[in-house]
Amino acid sequence: MQAIVIREPGGPDVLEMRDIPVPQPARGEVRVRVYATAVNRADLLQRCGLYPAPPGFPADIPGMEIAGEVVALGADVTDVAIGDRVFGIVGGGGYAEQIVVHARTLAPMPAKMAFFEAAAVPEAFITAWDALIDQCHLAAGDVLLVHAAGSGVGTAAAQIARAIGARVIGTVRTAAKADRLREMGIEESIVVAQGRFADEVLARTHGRGADVVAELVGGSYVAEDMACLAAGGRIVAIGTMGGSRCEMNLSLLMTKRAEIRGTMLRARPLEEKIMAARVLQRRIVPLLERQILRPVIDRVLSLAQASEAHARLESGETFGKVVLEI
Amino acid sequence: MQAIVIREPGGPDVLEMRDIPVPQPARGEVRVRVYATAVNRADLLQRCGLYPAPPGFPADIPGMEIAGEVVALGADVTDVAIGDRVFGIVGGGGYAEQIVVHARTLAPMPAKMAFFEAAAVPEAFITAWDALIDQCHLAAGDVLLVHAAGSGVGTAAAQIARAIGARVIGTVRTAAKADRLREMGIEESIVVAQGRFADEVLARTHGRGADVVAELVGGSYVAEDMACLAAGGRIVAIGTMGGSRCEMNLSLLMTKRAEIRGTMLRARPLEEKIMAARVLQRRIVPLLERQILRPVIDRVLSLAQASEAHARLESGETFGKVVLEI
Numbered sequence: 001m002q003a004i005v006i007r008e009p010g011g012p013d014v015l016e017m018r019d020i021p022v023p024q025p026a027r028g029e030v031r032v033r034v035y036a037t038a039v040n041r042a043d044l045l046q047r048c049g050l051y052p053a054p055p056g057f058p059a060d061i062p063g064m065e066i067a068g069e070v071v072a073l074g075a076d077v078t079d080v081a082i083g084d085r086v087f088g089i090v091g092g093g094g095y096a097e098q099i100v101v102h103a104r105t106l107a108p109m110p111a112k113m114a115f116f117e118a119a120a121v122p123e124a125f126i127t128a129w130d131a132l133i134d135q136c137h138l139a140a141g142d143v144l145l146v147h148a149a150g151s152g153v154g155t156a157a158a159q160i161a162r163a164i165g166a167r168v169i170g171t172v173r174t175a176a177k178a179d180r181l182r183e184m185g186i187e188e189s190i191v192v193a194q195g196r197f198a199d200e201v202l203a204r205t206h207g208r209g210a211d212v213v214a215e216l217v218g219g220s221y222v223a224e225d226m227a228c229l230a231a232g233g234r235i236v237a238i239g240t241m242g243g244s245r246c247e248m249n250l251s252l253l254m255t256k257r258a259e260i261r262g263t264m265l266r267a268r269p270l271e272e273k274i275m276a277a278r279v280l281q282r283r284i285v286p287l288l289e290r291q292i293l294r295p296v297i298d299r300v301l302s303l304a305q306a307s308e309a310h311a312r313l314e315s316g317e318t319f320g321k322v323v324l325e326i
Numbered sequence: 327m328q329a330i331v332i333r334e335p336g337g338p339d340v341l342e343m344r345d346i347p348v349p350q351p352a353r354g355e356v357r358v359r360v361y362a363t364a365v366n367r368a369d370l371l372q373r374c375g376l377y378p379a380p381p382g383f384p385a386d387i388p389g390m391e392i393a394g395e396v397v398a399l400g401a402d403v404t405d406v407a408i409g410d411r412v413f414g415i416v417g418g419g420g421y422a423e424q425i426v427v428h429a430r431t432l433a434p435m436p437a438k439m440a441f442f443e444a445a446a447v448p449e450a451f452i453t454a455w456d457a458l459i460d461q462c463h464l465a466a467g468d469v470l471l472v473h474a475a476g477s478g479v480g481t482a483a484a485q486i487a488r489a490i491g492a493r494v495i496g497t498v499r500t501a502a503k504a505d506r507l508r509e510m511g512i513e514e515s516i517v518v519a520q521g522r523f524a525d526e527v528l529a530r531t532h533g534r535g536a537d538v539v540a541e542l543v544g545g546s547y548v549a550e551d552m553a554c555l556a557a558g559g560r561i562v563a564i565g566t567m568g569g570s571r572c573e574m575n576l577s578l579l580m581t582k583r584a585e586i587r588g589t590m591l592r593a594r595p596l597e598e599k600i601m602a603a604r605v606l607q608r609r610i611v612p613l614l615e616r617q618i619l620r621p622v623i624d625r626v627l628s629l630a631q632a633s634e635a636h637a638r639l640e641s642g643e644t645f646g647k648v649v650l651e652i
Contacts, residue, residue: 218576231593237576244577250544250563251570253588260586262579267557 009049063094335375389420466491
């Protein structure tokens with residue numbers, strides 16, 4: 001089968017198509033014919049040699065989410081059948097025609113959804129749901145501040161917050177991205193200049209601030225988050241495009257009785273990845289089927305264009321996900 | 327009645343005894359004859375002009391916890407009767423012969439406990455229980471790292487953790503305090519030199535680290551906490567004796583899926599202070615009555631010795647609480 005392999009740590013051109021053996025499913029596992037995958041920032045880090053795949057997944061094939069069809073079953077698989085259209089997160093190896101995964105880490109695809117659309121869902125929507133709802137207890141009436149609101153996770157977070165009755169304020173870096181957010185019904189956004197947004201968030205919330213912050217930028221944004229966080233507010237660090245070091249004022253954290261937490265799907269053990277698949281199946285798919293949530297796709301390329309796809313995500317100009325069809 | 331008043335912001339000598347009017351209880355409130363109060367670091371800050379009392383409490387009388395007897399009832403008080411021996415946290419005004427508080431913010435004192443012992447309980451034990459159990463979900467099998475383990479909150483945190491089946495590692499600054507901890511049955515402590523403890527915590531936990539950290543020092547301790555925090559670990563900032571600024575590594579926070587939160591009792595609204603009194607009554611008092619928890623008292627002084635009591639706490643040499651009898 002064909003797969004994209006990282007030849008050596010480096011730029012987008014180290015991704016090359018190779019012919020590799022088809023993997024075989026063991027007990028409890030299934031093999032999926034992957035029809036689409038999508039590009040994540042973690043793939044870029046892995047390509048640069050900065051983010052090794054967890055044990056049990058191919059070390060040199062990127063790709064953390066898939067949509068496809070079940071083509072072979074290992075022993076004792078009863079939840080999934082050959083021919084099922086499935087999607088989900090994987091620890092790596094998504095940039096390939098076929099992949100072997102534990103059957104229970106998959107979820108049935110929404111009816112009528114194309115593979116290229118389904119591949120844009122798992123990482124973004126599971127990450128956002130898990131971080132906002134399950135970890136930060138975002139609820140109706142809360143104000144969510146979401147940074148990099150035009151990113152895959154950002155667009156997912158904004159939609160999820162809206163779906164459950166929270167108010168969304170997104171930050172973006174360009175007016176064009178604010179327009180794109182408005183087109184998808186996210187009316188309130190701030191085009192951030194010189195890294196400042198706290199005063200604007202406070203002004204728009206009559207001094208109360210944000211209850212939850214989806215922190216996809218990091219670095220100096222965190223001090224601004226703290227300045228415009230409501231009492232009892234929660235910041236969840238999901239990405240660090242703007243740097244991973246920040247200053248923290250513990251007295252302010254105490255006065256606001258605030259919390260900051262970090263989250264990551266990839267490092268989780270099997271049981272939590274299975275739980276993530278249940279979140280996808282029971283919480284996200286129903287909202288996708290009712291079109292309350294929609295994957296946002298920047299562009300669809302072919303697997304052979306993986307280098308171009310990586311360069312595109314690195315450009316910072318994407319709005320939504322970059323998908324690879326296989 | 328007699329009360330200690332902060333004459334002006336300054337050192338311990340700005341505390342002076344004054345004769346002030348006896349306050350009257352309004353609807354839902356009671357007046358308590360205070361027989362003992364205790365000194366908290368927040369009192370020292372308030373005395374220096376750095377920590378104003380919340381609205382509804384005297385601006386210039388320190389004291390955030392009391393033990394005493396109910397002597398007068400406002401209208402519609404049914405939960406508390408005249409003569410009841412009660413204790414609890416208050417927003418301020420504890421350094422006085424009498425105080426008016428909402429009836430439901432009080433809890434019945436443990437049977438057989440003296441007032442001077444009871445006054446050493448509320449702030450330390452409610453703070454520790456709320457932070458560790460209710461906020462950080464400390465549970466049997468977890469490892470708790472508690473800094474300033476000889477402080478009022480530190481000794482309470484260590485005892486609570488032990489009571490629920492968690493393993494406790496305390497840090498202290500002197501061997502003498504480690505000895506005192508051992509005498510109260512807290513066997514594992516680290517005498518911190520040059521602010522380092524992470525390697526020692528990792529060594530003692532076979533590389534796994536601490537599940538929960540009670541952070542009473544702050545400053546540079548937080549980076550060490552992060553270095554020896556287990557995956558999924560929680561740091562709760564309760565005090566900042568060592569400084570309130572710290573560096574945070576968001577990537578590490580994400581990789582460990584860790585959380586850091588700040589906590590404070592005083593800033594809470596009435597409903598949460600009432601909930602705190604229920605924690606005291608339903609969780610802490612039963613363990614005090616069975617002597618599984620015991621208040622740790624550094625020394626007992628009289629209200630007239632408030633200046634001396636403040637100087638004692640500021641010395642950093644206390645082990646447990648400094649109590650004032652009235």
